[in-house]
Amino acid sequence: MSTAVLPATRHPEARRRRPGQGFLLAGIALAAALLLSVMIGGLETSPADLWHAVFTPDGSVADVAVRELRWPRTLNGLAVGACLGVAGCLTQAHTRNPIADPGLLGIYSGAALAVVAGSLLGGAVLEAAPAQAVLAFLGALAASALVFTVGSASRHGVTTVTLVLAGAAVTALAGGLVSAIVLSNDAALDTLRFWQLGSIAVRGGMLLSILPFILVGLALAALNIGSLNALALGEETAASLGVDVRRSRTLGVAAVAVLAACAVTLAGPIAFAGLLVPHMTRWLVGLDYRWQVPVSAVLGAAVLLIADTAGRVVARPGELPVGVLLAVLGGPFFIYLARRKKLVTL
Amino acid sequence: MRGWVLRIGQASFVLRPRALLVGGCAVLVLLLAVLAHLMFAGRPLAFGEVLTGLSGGPGAPSRLILQVQDFRLPRTVAGAVAGACLAVSGALTQNVARNPLATPEILGVTAGASLGAVAVLVLAGGGAGGLSGAAAAVGLPLAAGLGALLFGGGVFLLAVKRGSDVLDSNRMVLVGLGATAVATSMVTWLLTLGDVTNAGQALTWMSGSLNGKDWDTVSPVTVVALPLLLISAFVARWLLLGSFDDNTARSLGLPLRWTRPLLLLLAVLLAAVGTVLAGPVAFVALVCPLAARQVTGTVVAPLGVTALLGACFVVVADLVAGFVLPQALPVGVLTTVLGAPVLIALVLRSQRRTS
Numbered sequence: 001m002s003t004a005v006l007p008a009t010r011h012p013e014a015r016r017r018r019p020g021q022g023f024l025l026a027g028i029a030l031a032a033a034l035l036l037s038v039m040i041g042g043l044e045t046s047p048a049d050l051w052h053a054v055f056t057p058d059g060s061v062a063d064v065a066v067r068e069l070r071w072p073r074t075l076n077g078l079a080v081g082a083c084l085g086v087a088g089c090l091t092q093a094h095t096r097n098p099i100a101d102p103g104l105l106g107i108y109s110g111a112a113l114a115v116v117a118g119s120l121l122g123g124a125v126l127e128a129a130p131a132q133a134v135l136a137f138l139g140a141l142a143a144s145a146l147v148f149t150v151g152s153a154s155r156h157g158v159t160t161v162t163l164v165l166a167g168a169a170v171t172a173l174a175g176g177l178v179s180a181i182v183l184s185n186d187a188a189l190d191t192l193r194f195w196q197l198g199s200i201a202v203r204g205g206m207l208l209s210i211l212p213f214i215l216v217g218l219a220l221a222a223l224n225i226g227s228l229n230a231l232a233l234g235e236e237t238a239a240s241l242g243v244d245v246r247r248s249r250t251l252g253v254a255a256v257a258v259l260a261a262c263a264v265t266l267a268g269p270i271a272f273a274g275l276l277v278p279h280m281t282r283w284l285v286g287l288d289y290r291w292q293v294p295v296s297a298v299l300g301a302a303v304l305l306i307a308d309t310a311g312r313v314v315a316r317p318g319e320l321p322v323g324v325l326l327a328v329l330g331g332p333f334f335i336y337l338a339r340r341k342k343l344v345t346l
Numbered sequence: 347m348r349g350w351v352l353r354i355g356q357a358s359f360v361l362r363p364r365a366l367l368v369g370g371c372a373v374l375v376l377l378l379a380v381l382a383h384l385m386f387a388g389r390p391l392a393f394g395e396v397l398t399g400l401s402g403g404p405g406a407p408s409r410l411i412l413q414v415q416d417f418r419l420p421r422t423v424a425g426a427v428a429g430a431c432l433a434v435s436g437a438l439t440q441n442v443a444r445n446p447l448a449t450p451e452i453l454g455v456t457a458g459a460s461l462g463a464v465a466v467l468v469l470a471g472g473g474a475g476g477l478s479g480a481a482a483a484v485g486l487p488l489a490a491g492l493g494a495l496l497f498g499g500g501v502f503l504l505a506v507k508r509g510s511d512v513l514d515s516n517r518m519v520l521v522g523l524g525a526t527a528v529a530t531s532m533v534t535w536l537l538t539l540g541d542v543t544n545a546g547q548a549l550t551w552m553s554g555s556l557n558g559k560d561w562d563t564v565s566p567v568t569v570v571a572l573p574l575l576l577i578s579a580f581v582a583r584w585l586l587l588g589s590f591d592d593n594t595a596r597s598l599g600l601p602l603r604w605t606r607p608l609l610l611l612l613a614v615l616l617a618a619v620g621t622v623l624a625g626p627v628a629f630v631a632l633v634c635p636l637a638a639r640q641v642t643g644t645v646v647a648p649l650g651v652t653a654l655l656g657a658c659f660v661v662v663a664d665l666v667a668g669f670v671l672p673q674a675l676p677v678g679v680l681t682t683v684l685g686a687p688v689l690i691a692l693v694l695r696s697q698r699r700t701s
Contacts, residue, residue: 169686172629179675180675272527327530
């Protein structure tokens with residue numbers, strides 16, 4: 001699926017922004033997003049209420065809303081956004097393909113299949129939020145493990161082409177099975193249609209149990225950063241520069257799988273974040289992966305929280321799920337980014 | 347170059363024996379597939395019964411005529427036309443995107459059509475009764491067509507950047523992805539609004555189904571589809587040069603400024619027509635052009651063979667999915683499950699050949 005990699009001509013009008021400035025901007029955006037996410041909700045709260053809830057809580061309605069509903073939800077969004085941002089960035093780095101997202105590894109369809117199969121086989125027992133989360137997590141990991149095994153079966157180990165193909169195959173097969181199940185079983189369909197919305201509200205209680213996996217994923221990603229700039233020059237060049245390509249690929253794919261599985265467990269499939277965030281990151285800090293990966297984490301969290309907060313504002317007193325808002329707001333912005341640059345190349 | 351050159355005035359065509367042979371075989375296979383579909387889509391009919399029903403002679407029982415001409419033929423025609431449109435659209439998209447794995451789905455057409463169809467099913471369907479009457483016959487295809495044109499046209503307009511020299515393939519793909527994300531997320535949300543029966547109908551539509559097609563939908567869409575297929579036969583000569591990189595194509599005399607947007611427009615329209623007719627049947631647009639290239643051994647997928655293969659694929663898949671499997675499934679589910687391994691085999695084969 002590698003789109004033609006065209007020479008990276010720099011647009012003459014392109015303003016050179018220092019990566020540090022981009023990082024700072026992303027940080028400011030995240031701080032603002034955190035604040036808004038805690039402040040805005042179905043219940044109107046003033047900054048004074050917020051202060052009260054943080055420093056002198058006494059169990060008032062506003063205190064409870066802020067401390068027990070919005071704060072966990074915000075933390076959840078932070079974690080999911082960071083996971084998706086880093087996973088998306090690593091996916092695009094390893095495939096050298098600006099249209100790749102973590103869904104490439106079959107993560108979303110694997111999770112969907114597990115959730116649907118759980119509903120079919122286990123009924124109500126397996127539809128409770130924690131059981132569903134466990135199923136999604138296992139399904140996502142199983143799918144990515146399958147993709148990786150099939151994709152690395154060739155003589156050369158994991159190559160981008162075999163990985164993309166294996167991913168397409170597993171995605172298609174899982175998708176076909178999901179369709180076959182939900183078309184013949186209304187209960188499973190009911191489960192699927194709400195699960196696949198993508199929301200950071202309902203599955204908030206899972207964060208603590210998922211946190212170790214997130215940390216592992218981030219650690220793997222951090223270990224991977226060092227070789228990404230060399231890999232961007234192509235496998236052969238990277239190898240001649242001393243990069244162990246096979247090890248780096250394995251590390252990167254493992255990081256993407258773990259991070260995206262965590263995200264899909266906590267929030268359902270929010271696939272577009274994994275595509276949008278890396279593009280925004282490149283727009284902010286340029287092509288150096290030592291900046292791109294950390295900024296993707298920060299920016300991912302900020303974008304997700306802003307979309308989630310917007311979902312609470314546009315549909316007051318109800319809300320729209322973050323997955324919908326993210327695509328509806330992020331889609332046009334993504335198109336703007338695509339049109340603005342002369343070329344989006346990797 | 348293996349083949350004969352046929353000149354009529356200024357126009358010249360290269361006739362390649364292998365492509366002609368493959369095309370002939372594909373026509374035969376398509377005829378057989380259509381016949382099998384008419385015979386076995388439902389209560390099995392004998393060959394003679396199908397012929398009697400089709401010809402509708404004076405002695406033919408009216409029940410048989412009704413069964414063959416009004417119940418089965420629209421479904422068969424819908425499958426064949428939709429398959430041909432989607433396959434050709436795939437070939438054009440792959441050429442414009444200069445990516446052998448591109449499909450019309452990246453043009454936003456499929457997602458837009460789904461958005462239109464699901465909006466009608468969920469918002470106008472109401473209750474468990476679902477659609478009936480005018481809303482079902484006209485509203486659903488119309489909404490799907492409008493959605494497809496809106497999103498496909500939007501992607502087309504946004505991808506063709508004013509002032510830039512040619513349509514940039516990478517930009518087109520990215521713009522299409524953005525538009526697809528918007529439409530898909532709205533579909534996901536709409537699915538949670540109605541009751542589960544409507545969601546089920548919507549999901550059936552979205553997986554690509556030929557169930558319950560009648561002439562009211564099929565004939566007008568077919569009337570639109572055939573001229574589009576004919577036009578694509580005329581632009582096919584741009585495809586070979588267009589598959590080179592931009593500078594080479596231009597220096598060989600291809601006016602990329604015009605050809606690429608026109609090919610894209612044609613791809614959008616064909617995908618819209620195919621999707622309106624059968625829903626977004628997966629993998630037809632991806633696999634058929636690749637398969638056509640493999641069997642004819644040409645660099646660029648010959649559009650005629652591609653169209654024939656697409657028609658065969660959908661008709662046969664619909665027969666198997668709907669009437670052979672123990673549980674009837676929409677055709678799109680089967681094309682997905684079949685298409686993925688075929689795609690992988692094809693790509694691995696072409697990889698081995700190039701390396």
